[in-house]
Amino acid sequence: MTTATSRQATASTRAPAGRTQSRRTPAHLRRARTAALFLAPFLLLFVAMYAAPICYTVYQSLFRMHRDGLGLSAPTQVFAGLSNYGTALADPAFRGSLLRVLLIGIVQVPVMLGLALGLALLLDARTTLFKRFFRLAFFLPYALPGVIGAIMWSYLVAPGLSPITAAAHHLGLHLDLTSNAMLAPTIGNMLTWGWTGYNMLIIYSALQAIPAELSEAATMDGCSAWGIAWRIKIPLVRPALVLTTVFSIIGTAQLYNEPAILHNVAPNLSSTYTPIYAAYDAVDANNFNAAATESVILALLAFVLSFGFLKLVQRRGAAL
Template sequence: MSVSLTARAAVAPHARRRVRTAAAFLAPFALLFAVVYLAPIGYTVYQSLFKLHRDGLGLSAPTKVFAGLGNYVDALHDADFRASLLRVLLIGVVQVPVMLGLALVLALLLDARSTLFKRFFRLAFFLPYAVPGVVGALMWSYLVAPGLSPITAAGNALGLHLNLTSNAMLAPTIGNMLTWGWTGYNMLIIYSALQAIPPELSEAARMDGCGAFRIAWHVKIPIVRPALVLTTVFSIIGTAQLYNEPAVLQHVAPNLSSSYTPIFAAYNAVDDNNFGYAATESVLLAVLAFVLSFGFLKLVQRRGAEAAS
């Protein structure tokens, strides 16, 4: 017994030193995380609890008063804000699967043994992501502007009267801009996961008589499933934060609403000096992005558990 107590007493100082060393290494990250991430979130939630109060005549400066959940009630009853949430949800439901499907196909083509000029095509596929988002949106705004668009001109020559900035075409146009800009980024993540697959697995499948399609479907895609889940979560969060494309496109599409997306609506509230309402819309958008991404992760985990059982 005494030997055991002596051994524990000798180990305890070493354990405390390890804990202190680990805490010293983690402290800079924890400090930056708290200052850059947690503090702004907390301040945003705090601001969302206040609203501007103006007197009956509106002659005096507005005062900030505590509103509790009043801003949240107003935002959820705001038809324009609800429409913006539904709009980004519908864009994401269509655009995200299309984009990730293209990214997966391109990554599989690059990973194929018979593909030539892999470095060139890898750079070509990734290049749109290297273009700054605002610059890419400006380029596409010229390509879809009614009076300038070569796409519209080509359609008119074929007897097709296209208007890529009409109300019915705004969502497909923005979805196309997102797909063009982010497919290469997601392709690179999936391609990196494909490169980590041991070549012996593909060789064994090939020796069993599997062709390229069956190897991709039964060997490669199941192994890169975590990369597909990661890119899906990133895409859900990115679509919820949609702003650059509609903000730039509005200059050539005046019919695009100033509250087309939730971020757009929150920016307009900031422009009106209604910071509490803007904070409320930001918090609701963050909650929506969290629910969608976390719900997707839980769905994937449940299906994985069912498949394993």
């Protein structure tokens, strides 16, 4: 992408150079004006729907509502500095939600991406049968809206309704997929089911872009299928793996739909189960300053983690 755009840039700056100096400046100006005109609708909406909300959240997180002792007059907004951040971070429920999401991410993201990479490699192998069918089957969960998938899974694990629990009962096992201990694995499973196929398709597309001659030459040299996967294919799809990891980290940070819907069949799931859930809960309680503060903390954490991951792979990439 970078090379394509830079080549593009030189090509388009070179184009008017053939003309005389006097005509070049107005054309240049006119094009800049056109660019501004073309960009205007997007930039206008972008500022209103992206930049403004972000600034507004940060602003809100620095204030709190002050109510007088009797609560007779309307509450006023007073500057609170960073005290909201102290309150949020001292709140065991919020800290617990951050830790929970971190743990779910540490376990679920590698499992999901490992599965996605494995399936993509199998589908990419030359001799595999029924490729088209398998590709569709794996990608199907992504075509289901996230909340619909979550409703489906909530019934698949709900006590009394769950065919999985019923089957386990048949085998003499007592299984409650909505018990406190099982909530995190159940949510992890919902995420893995929903997103493995999507990630697999990204990795698979990258695998398909590898020239066939590379694998053929390696086979000729006596390299096994495992060797080709490990030494040639996986290193070459590294950018796709990095991209899917970053998207997965951000996706896990904003975990909300699955726990919120699971809550409807598992009332033991607390309304501060994940940070976004806690922030939405604060909005429901009209505590916008707390919601804003929790959002900023979560955004910073997601940013640090995904950026840290990028830096880590970049350094490792340089060493290799």
